[in-house]
Amino acid sequence: EDQVTQSPEALRLQEGESSSLNCSYTVSGLRxxxxYRQDPGKGPEFLFTLYSAGEEKEKERLKATLTKKESFLHITAPKPEDSATYLCAVLSNQGGKLIFGQGTELSVKP
Amino acid sequence: EAGVAQSPRYKIIEKRQSVAFWCNPISGHATLYWYQQILGQGPKLLIQFQNNGVVDDSQLPKDRFSAERLKGVDSTLKIQPAKLEDSAVYLCASSLTQGRFYNEQFFGPGTRLTVL
Structure with a gap:
């Protein structure tokens, strides 16, 4: 069964304090x-797609990386506006639906 | 470009009552999804439509949940009768055709359902 686990569940940072969020997955062939980023009271907003181990994508202060077992979302010098819940999801070669992790709630204090 | 629209935004009902949610996807998006997001969890797919046909409803509790997509555009999700454990945010998403290649899903703001 495809599974996604995110850690930590919650992360509190000071503005400018860089850190990483983890997404571990087990899937029968990663597609x-x-x-995704989700702000309170809103639907998830797409950030990145990664397809193969070794791939990296960047957007402003965010950088996503992928290995065969996990993905990291690196946040460099975060700002308060980066506060949100970050969701990771996988799509397998077997199934056509996204399997989401439980999310990491990030809080960045000024 | 207008995003995915959902209504109502909030709904409070008593258990055993019925409720319906409405979704209008982004124009031209053939694929429509309904997700259930329980507090503290990630979204879970309930049903996926391709145009007005069902692609996946394996996680839809069919004894109480139903969904339809008329004319391949708008969709409604109904719960009848509601249980306490149905309290959640119901998200609608849409994407261009999902066939061989995955297309980014765009989510609506969701409907927060509270069952008392």
Missing amino acids: GLFW
Whole structure:
């Protein structure tokens, strides 16, 4: 059974304090790994898609990386506006639906 | 470009009552999804439509949940009768055709359902 586990569940950072969020997955053939951002009261917003181990994608202060067992979302010098829940999801070659992790709630204090 | 629209935004009902949610996807998006997101969890797919046909409803509790997509555009999700454990945010998403290649899913703001 496809499974996604994110850690930590919650992360509190000071503005400018860089850190990483982890997404561990088990899947029967990875078709893609996706990162979403979700603000309170809103639907998830797409950030990145990664398709193969070794791939990296960047957007502003965010950088996503992928290995055969996990993905990291690196946040460099975060700002308060980066506060949100970050969701990871996988799509397997067997199934056509996204399997989401439980999310990491990030809080960045000024 | 207008995003995915959902209504209502909030709904409070008593257990055993019925409720319906509405979704209008992004124009031209053939694939529509309904997700259930329980507090503290990630979204879980309930049903996926390709145009007005069902692609996947394996996780839809069919004894109480139903969904339809008329004319391949708008969709409604119904719960009848509701249980306490149905309290969650119901998210609608849409994407261009999902066949061999995955297309980014765009999510609506969701409907927060509270069952008392």
